Amino acid sequence: MKSFQSLPFINLIKKPVRSVALMILSAFLAISAFGGTIAVMSLQNGIDSLEARLGADIIVEPYEAATKGSFESVILQGNPGAFYMQSSVYDEIAEEIDGIEKMTAQYFLVSANAGCCSVKVQIIGFDPDTDFSILPWVERSYSQELGYMDVVVGASVEVSTSTDIKLFGNACHVVGQLERTGTELDSAIYCNIDTIKAMKQSASVKQLVDYNGADPDKVISSVLIKVKDGYDIDEVTGDINTHVRGIKAVRSKSMITSVSGSLSAVSSAVSVLIGVVWVLSVIIMSVAFSMINNERKKEFAVLRVLGASKSRLSGVVFKEALMITFTGSVIGILLTLAIFALFSDALLSSVGVPFLLPDTMTILILAVVTAVATMLAGALTSAVSARKAAKADTGVILRGDN
Amino acid sequence: MMNKRKISIMGLVSAVFSLALLIGSLTFFKSVCGADMHCHQANTVITIMGAVMLALSLIAIFLKSKVGAVLSFLTTVCGVVTALIPGVIMPLCMMADMSCQATMKPWTILLSAAVALFSLINGIICIRKK
Structure with missing residues (x-):
């Protein structure tokens, strides 16, 4: 039973390319949401501050x-x-x-x-x-x-x-x-x-x-x-x-x-962009999870034969998705923070409009919300394929008829 | 097999970041504040450090032994020192919106930190493999 608990982690380690690719996708999701929201808030803060x-x-x-x-x-x-x-x-x-x-x-x-x-x-x-x-x-x-x-x-x-x-x-x-x-x-x-x-x-x-x-x-x-x-x-x-x-x-x-008139147009464009990136990323993630789980059908069937229940099997897939999306979102958030913190003066000079980063507490709350949202998106997309994986007929898969 | 691949990848990533630092310090992220400013000396030193880190990282890719670990840790030290060059070890211009402060400094800190991190991981992998 204990080995089942560490199975999601072992699966991720043993398939580094797959894990890293999905982490990059999650990081991208987090960067678009976190970075976009911070950019829009910073522009508004700049105007208020001015x-x-x-x-x-x-x-x-x-x-x-x-x-x-x-x-x-x-x-x-x-x-x-x-x-x-x-x-x-x-x-x-x-x-x-x-x-x-x-x-x-x-x-x-x-x-x-x-x-x-x-x-x-x-x-x-x-x-x-x-x-x-x-x-x-x-x-x-x-x-x-x-x-x-x-x-x-x-x-x-x-x-x-x-x-x-x-x-x-x-x-x-x-x-x-x-x-x-x-x-x-x-x-x-x-x-x-x-x-x-x-x-x-x-x-x-x-x-x-x-x-x-x-x-x-x-x-x-x-x-x-x-x-x-x-x-x-x-x-x-x-x-x-x-x-x-x-x-x-x-x-x-x-x-x-x-100034704020032109900024509201920029803010709207950024918001639309965030939405598009999120929809695209969620679609790609769901396709990726579905394809990966499809390839792992035999692995899941073996686990079922070894005594893993349907719920335990979907739990393994779900945990893997959570681990991937959590790591990816943390990487994305840290990278976005580093870029905004280090390049804020360059951003101010290049955009030519007031640009003031939100305070630490707001950034922290935003980071947590982004991480939760990214994990939720990953979990939801993987949940569907996890259910399918658990429901598949073990005998048919192991015979190679499917 | 697994470890061999990992060592190469971490060393390679470190080399890529060193190359990016070197190219950046010569092109897009170089200081353009004026020839007589302090920041030009800092820019030159950053370029040299980028070249040194690139050389060390490239050698470390092919060495998976004790020597590889030593070179990786040396790259880590170089990365930390390079990150401290703009503004701490060497002075830059006074205004935060000047190119040395606005672009050269953050680029150097970001890339040097990345080189230091990946070299450190490479060094640890080299030691554990031994």
Whole structure:
């Protein structure tokens, strides 16, 4: 009886090619389900993360930058960029527009790919007194106030905290690293208004940045606005565009919606693909199990003659299928995890849209669900052939009439 | 008969992964960050290690004795060391979206780990057969 218990395992070991082929098929099933679901969830997470990270209802940018899509280019394509407008725009909006709850200015600068800078990177300066967009994220990794020449780096900037990096000849102290957002904002460096002003001056002296003749201290790159409850965001956006010249106010949601629109098409395509792969794999598996069991008819008949009951025989076939699909799904899940974990930055750069992997618990739950689903698919397909194998007439098979 | 086939297959798989690492480090997964960047030195060392592992794996395929086991374990050590080259032993560029960080590093880690794993299995099979 004991030998019957180890029979499924021995069968798998003794037929390595057959076992490996079926494991690869199961792994493929797991990769398509697990990888596809993670990809779709990561795209959605990226969009949610971008929305949360911007934190503003309206973004005001220089008119020329808006027509060129410079702001989107910085955030979505990860192309470092800098654009400027007079800082008086900020005061104009504050004075003339109703319905503004919070408002803050941001300053963009791009470090040079030269000896004065450790790396070419997007630098974003913010005003800690008014900021509501960056500071909540900074506070998660650095609880103290950002000092002069202190910088916080995005998750994609590979530098340890407490080290110094050189930006326009200034030694900047890295005090913290932000959590990953899955957006191109992970590749930026953040500092306060005094630090960015000093950097702008250094860049101006070195003639690395052109402010079109304006005073570097009197330019800003964008204004982020949070609208008061009860006010219509579209109306406030329209008001700004009507009353302030030389700028363009856009609803941040409309910028994100254009990305999420194209993403939903991608997500649907991936979902359909997962379904097709699953149907095909289940059909192939069921055919494979049926063919294999058909070839093993004599082996099953001998086992029946040796005293194995019908239920024990189908149990052996069922256990074999479970072992194969379990190993295959584990291999598939581990491989998918390794690829997503290692190539996430490459994926982010290549897809050009926010891409943020789900948290560990979600991934774990997904992995378990995928493994169970794969095993269930294998078990169901093998169950049919296991039943057939058990029901076959032993005498007929051993005589070779069938 | 069974063991003989297994030894060859594991050694062969290890050699195939070494070859993939070598080809990748010279083509699709090579660092293109700029000639004066640190990552180019790391890229060169990874290519050399890929060639060394390929040679060791190929010899180990045909040796099923004690020498085969020693060569396989040596390949395992090389695999572990190679996986640690990008970012740990040798510095790479600062930005995670640069080619050395985004593609060369993960490719090297994935392939070196695979070479190390299959060489280790090959070495263990060689010892058990002895």
